[in-house]
Amino acid sequence: MTKAITVSGLHKSFGSTHALAGLDLEVEAGEVHGFLGPNGAGKSTTIRVLLGLLRADSGAAQLLGRDPWADAVELHRHVAYVPGDVTLWRNLSGGEVIDLYGRLRGGLDPARRADLIERFELDPTKKGRTYSKGNRQKVALVAAFASDVDLLILDEPTSGLDPLMEEVFQGCVEEERARGRTVLLSSHILSEVEELCDRVSIIRKGVTVETGSLADLRHLTRTSITAELAGPPDGLAHLPGVHDLDVQGLRVKLQVDTDKLDAVLRSLTASGVRSLTSTPPTLEELFLRHYQDDATETAPTSTSTSAKAVTR
């Protein structure tokens, strides 16, 4: 598989703020890639570098095999972008903006445009300022999905959309995937990411802390286990990777690092299992772990080393 986006060791500073501190990102062609991180982690900065709006201080970035800064214009023929906060011109109607953006890219499919306008329930005759936030977002989404491009870069594209429109959006992304287009989706809506994305990258403080398929990532987190045993548990507390152990008679509750699950199960069956429930980690837990780390951890050195360890 070819790569749609490859970024390695990307650095970008604004004055004394290091927005990107060696960020890595790989997006395969044809996949929907989730791009996650707390506010201020550097998602939008990365996207702006990928669009050639900002010039990276150092590091390598390639979009569809080309340099996003030097080949910006030629590249943008194949790229559609939806920002998280769409601003429109007050005296241009939504329809005019959709058509303009389409023509400024590789072209626009009129049938798909009409279809999308209907599905998103957008009134294309209204003018800039009279749209609500959600409707401004729809203008950019229709323009992006109707454009004839290979790569969609969506930066929190559904902010302001109602749940029905959120569903329409997810349907559109599925269609894009079916057509073999690549989508980079930056989002905070975890159900959306879980539903849509083949792989995700989580970034924090300008570096990638985790990347992989959701199954891969689940592997890195803890599974909760509740078991009722035939006999008293033995030695569970000393097993590596066991957390929050709570033993009440024959009832055991614990959390275990998913890659250490094997030893725990062995120990449980040794005592005899009467009932067992195992809950895989939710995406929320996955993210919260990283997002909360952001609040507690401050040393930047430990960040970069742990990032290496996890991505390996």
Added chain:
Amino acid sequence: MTTATARFATRPGGSRQLAGTATLLRFALRRDRLMMPLWVGVIGLLVVSMPNSLKSIYGTAAERADVARQMLTNSSLRATYGPVFSDTLGGLTAWRIGGYAGVFAAIMSLLIVVRHTRDEEETGRQELISSAMVGRRAPLTAALLAALVANGALALLIAGGLAGQGGPGALALGLAVAGVGMVFATMAAIVAQLTESARLAKGLTGGLLGAAFVLKAAGDSATADGSSVLTWISPVGWLEELRSFADERWWVLLLFAAAALVQGAVAYELAGRRDIGMSFLPTRPGPATGRLRTAGALALRLQRGALLGWSLGFLAAGAAFGGITKGASDLVGDNDKTREIIERMGGQSGITDAFLATMVNMLGMVAALYIVSSVLRLHGEETSQRAEPVLANAVGRLRWALGHLTIAFGGSVLIMLLGGFGLALGYGAELGPILGACLVQLPAIWTLGGLAALLYGLSPLLAPGAWGAAGLALLLGWIGPALNIPQTVMDLSPFGHLPKLPGGDMAWTPLLVLTGIAAAATATGLAGLRRRDLST
């Protein structure tokens, strides 16, 4: 439940329309802490430094009396400078700078008012503010009070600074300048209720100010003592009617007060009758499909309204000034004695040409404001985040910028030609020489446009500096000669290097050099734009 009701009941009725005004006023003054002192300081210093400058030009009482006599007899000079009511240093100060100070105070005031009213609504910031304990009319009140603070400070500065020339005259001039400011502050308050766009509100109020200025000039040329009805219907003319330092007619101040109060009341009434963010000129729906194909077409679409406004304004201003000049030469023709005086000074056609040249030059300097505003549309598009999605399409920065620059530079040609056309039409003169004179202004206009492109291209932070440069050129051109400013400083303005046409000798070298400078600056700006980060 009862406690909640009681809490609401403590302030009954509609008395809370102004809630939060004090906080909003402090907030406005905080936001304007740089802009306001700068405006007040520059205008105030201009006025206060005038007596000294005049003293160095017209050293003796006899010379000053001579100036006054010239203004009394020569209507075309009067149209440019206004009548003199007293040949004291104070009287000459009021004559030479009063009108311009009033115009600048008006610009300052309209900017302050629109900035804190329509601008806030257009950007959506007002919504959050109004969701707090802020009365419906508090934002407008705070904006007008902010303008009052600025104009009050200006009045004090002028009254104090000129006190040496005569206390009452200084006070009258200070109050009159502030009065013009407040009339246009309240006018801007009305216009801001009518349009949804802050830019349009500023443009329309600026257009009304231009009309008031032209009316005053026409009135000045028509009569020697300012008794023309044209002067009386122009708020800028009232400043003259007050006759500072020459037996002040204090009751004229009532005109300012009445106009400001009536306009303020209208604005208040309108503000209370509409929803936030809405306007009385409604937004119509647009087409469902668009025909814009390129970034250049988008730029034209975005700028066409402003260009249309400038075009009409230049045509009208040209025609009005042409008409004034015609009246002036007719007057000269009728009166043997005046003709004799003027002929001794260089002949009738010489005077008319000189006057036309002054008018063309003035149009040119105002066109510099157009080109700066048009070039800085790039800046506005970038900082409002609208450039980002456009540039994320297959649009190069160069092409995007060139779209706007073409309109800026081409538009300056268009409006100068229209201004010249109006001038020739109003005067009834041959079109060719006047159009030629208008085109000769272009290299200077382009130089300022090039400077704007240069500053913007290097960094969006520098871009507003282009306004400073255009303002400086305007100041030097209008008032520089009277201030006796050293030639090296005068040479800073590109307009100072232009041949004086019609009437003067054509000189190609400065035109080519200025055009070269403009081209180099624009190219450097574009090169910078290609290299730098887009502001986020």
